[in-house]
Amino acid sequence: MLGRRLRRDSKPELSPSNGEAFSPGHWVWAHLHDFALVLGGKRLPTGSSLVTEDTGKIYIRVTDMKAGTILRDKLKYVPAPDQNKILKYTIDREDLYITIAGTIGEVGKVPDFCHGQNLTENAAKIVFREINGDFLLLALSSADVQLQFTEKTKQMATEVGTKANFWCACPHPTSRRAAPDRLQGQ
Numbered sequence: 001m002l003g004r005r006l007r008r009d010s011k012p013e014l015s016p017s018n019g020e021a022f023s024p025g026h027w028v029w030a031h032l033h034d035f036a037l038v039l040g041g042k043r044l045p046t047g048s049s050l051v052t053e054d055t056g057k058i059y060i061r062v063t064d065m066k067a068g069t070i071l072r073d074k075l076k077y078v079p080a081p082d083q084n085k086i087l088k089y090t091i092d093r094e095d096l097y098i099t100i101a102g103t104i105g106e107v108g109k110v111p112d113f114c115h116g117q118n119l120t121e122n123a124a125k126i127v128f129r130e131i132n133g134d135f136l137l138l139a140l141s142s143a144d145v146q147l148q149f150t151e152k153t154k155q156m157a158t159e160v161g162t163k164a165n166f167w168c169a170c171p172h173p174t175s176r177r178a179a180p181d182r183l184q185g186q
Contacts, residue, residue, distance in 0.1 A: 041119030105149030
């Protein structure tokens, strides 16, 4: 199944693969922003604190993002008075997340229980289009892309995710139906 379609009028900048560890020779390298939106989360207003009592609005922190998913065991919640102030900064089950502060470059899936919940300013959501989410997760977790994250840590954390200028190996745009199960062994 292909990812969601997002409107974009520009043509992607493509670079041929040079036999990097992760990419077959017939693939291309494209900037992440050519097929995805990378949107940051939001911090609580000054003077507000997260609560442990379930208010119905989870605040997903980097510390909750482990092993490619979001853990339930130590969740914190947005206090009711602050919910409308950070209402727009949510993540959906169709998105991927990426950490942009602390442990930079951790990528994972958003479980159903986190659909529509609030995202920390220390992470960003990746809203992708025309590409398989499982494939994108594997590509962003690859050594080639993780090396780019490592190099970007010298910049400000907010630039790491929101500029989305990472190169990512992928099949040519005319054939982005890569089979993730075949890629895991590579």
